[in-house]
Amino acid sequence: MVKFSELNISETTLKSVKRMGFEEATPIQEGTIRLGMEGKDIIGQAQTGTGKTTAFGIPLIEKIDTKDGNVQGLVIAPTRELAIQVSEELYRLGQDKNVRILSVYGGQEISRQIRALKNRPQIIVGTPGRLLDHINRRTLKLDNVNTLILDEADEMLNMGFIEDIQTIMSSVPDTRQTLLFSATMPDAIRRIAEKFMKTPEIVKIKSKEMTVENIEQFYVKSVEREKFDILSRLLNVQQPELAIIFGRTKRRVDELAHALNIRGYVAEGIHGDLSQAKRMSVLKQFKAGKIDILVATDVAARGLDISGVSHVYNFDIPQDPESYVHRIGRTGRAGKKGVAVTFVTPREMSYLAIVERTTKKKMEALIPPTADEAVLGQKRVAMEQLQEMTEKNNLGDYRVFAKEMLEKFDAVDLIAAALKTMTKEPEDVPVSISEERPLPSRGGGGYKGKGGRSSGGGGYKGSRSTGSGRPSSSRSGSGAGAGRRREGAASSTGGRPGRTRRHES
Ligand SMILES: Nc1ncnc2c1ncn2[C@@H]1O[C@H](COP(=O)(O)OP(=O)(O)OP(=O)(O)O)[C@@H](O)[C@H]1O
Numbered sequence: 001m002v003k004f005s006e007l008n009i010s011e012t013t014l015k016s017v018k019r020m021g022f023e024e025a026t027p028i029q030e031g032t033i034r035l036g037m038e039g040k041d042i043i044g045q046a047q048t049g050t051g052k053t054t055a056f057g058i059p060l061i062e063k064i065d066t067k068d069g070n071v072q073g074l075v076i077a078p079t080r081e082l083a084i085q086v087s088e089e090l091y092r093l094g095q096d097k098n099v100r101i102l103s104v105y106g107g108q109e110i111s112r113q114i115r116a117l118k119n120r121p122q123i124i125v126g127t128p129g130r131l132l133d134h135i136n137r138r139t140l141k142l143d144n145v146n147t148l149i150l151d152e153a154d155e156m157l158n159m160g161f162i163e164d165i166q167t168i169m170s171s172v173p174d175t176r177q178t179l180l181f182s183a184t185m186p187d188a189i190r191r192i193a194e195k196f197m198k199t200p201e202i203v204k205i206k207s208k209e210m211t212v213e214n215i216e217q218f219y220v221k222s223v224e225r226e227k228f229d230i231l232s233r234l235l236n237v238q239q240p241e242l243a244i245i246f247g248r249t250k251r252r253v254d255e256l257a258h259a260l261n262i263r264g265y266v267a268e269g270i271h272g273d274l275s276q277a278k279r280m281s282v283l284k285q286f287k288a289g290k291i292d293i294l295v296a297t298d299v300a301a302r303g304l305d306i307s308g309v310s311h312v313y314n315f316d317i318p319q320d321p322e323s324y325v326h327r328i329g330r331t332g333r334a335g336k337k338g339v340a341v342t343f344v345t346p347r348e349m350s351y352l353a354i355v356e357r358t359t360k361k362k363m364e365a366l367i368p369p370t371a372d373e374a375v376l377g378q379k380r381v382a383m384e385q386l387q388e389m390t391e392k393n394n395l396g397d398y399r400v401f402a403k404e405m406l407e408k409f410d411a412v413d414l415i416a417a418a419l420k421t422m423t424k425e426p427e428d429v430p431v432s433i434s435e436e437r438p439l440p441s442r443g444g445g446g447y448k449g450k451g452g453r454s455s456g457g458g459g460y461k462g463s464r465s466t467g468s469g470r471p472s473s474s475r476s477g478s479g480a481g482a483g484r485r486r487e488g489a490a491s492s493t494g495g496r497p498g499r500t501r502r503h504e505s
């Protein structure tokens, strides 16, 4: 790995990079920063969470002429949340150089954006629809743009934004440099992309698998109507720090979030039908750990970088392998460990094979915990909480009450009662979730596997952990690993167990 200081980056930008805490460049950064600064067009493909934003961000920031008040860089991103996230990272990269950055996206008052555009931003990060709107209103002038970046290019082209993107691109001078990035790059998309670019250099970080190796991948075979109970048991046993649960449809997301709340989890849904203000506030609370579980549709979570996401659950197996890669890539970022669990109904098993063929990675079968095991998990958590509280030893006058009670009751009975009060047995609470139709059955594949073909290193290296999920091979032993804490996840919460909080009911 090379250090950023060896990449010919200006002192000013280097200072910002250092402030962000980055020392060594990731492989995609090493591969694209130099080329990007030489002015080359680039198609960049690397696994999720390996720093693609900074990979295009540094060449972009380096190229901005701060004496020029025109828009010089344009970044197009598929969702509002991603546009905001990317603009924040660019802001940090350009902080010492004082680069002015503005994000524009739908759902935000356009008049406010028009006013902000008058402050002469040098980089605009926007979603296709809103960018077009500004171009048509002539409130955004792109005549001086010399760098165009497409983040999550495949998603935008998939979403049917091709025409919009073409229109936006034709508003940018032909002499521009074009950079295009994504974790997955299906061939069809790459061909379209190349049409827009000038003899692009393809920088693909070679790796054996399409997914980073620090994500442990499991699948659970389950009939539709049992999925939710299994999910809640898994949550109790695996104790995620933060979790994202993916559902196939917006209705599904709403129902899941609702059902999780009924069962006592702190969960919120996020999808395209929610107002921008609501989406932002949900994400903000999730980032701050005020919400433990985010339930999302595919699109809503594209590219999102939220530290602390220890588990991803695919409540419905995604229809195509690319979306699987992007979904589970919300965990295991920047070298951290993660766990991904995918539910598959018996009729959808062929999709599992398709995903595995594309990612070149086998998922391990996870035998779902039984209801008893899940409760056992909760009991262990309660025990750990009591223990921790005792060790902290700041119990003050609680000890007076304790002494009083000990005079009347047996010590074992008292502790047992305390544990019972703290343990919740979720399956007592019934929930209803509409049946989702399984994906159409397909005979032995037919999906044209794409990408991720070559072998070698790349991405972050992270050692494999075992024991956070529950592979079938380790059925026996310590109560099925119930309530055990993941080393990685627990450390950043100060070892607080039971991170998956529940409402006090
Ligand atoms: N050189 C680096 N050293 C340490 N951390 C880094 C480095 N570069 C980026 N990161 C961090 O890694 C995380 C993931 O980066 P980023 O969001 O750019 O990933 P990505 O490759 O775009 O992923 P995705 O495919 O999901 O969009 C971020 O939190 C970022 O701050």
Ligand SMILES: [Mg+2]
Pocket (backbone or CB within 6 Å): 052, 053, 151, 303
């Ligand atoms: Mg990204």
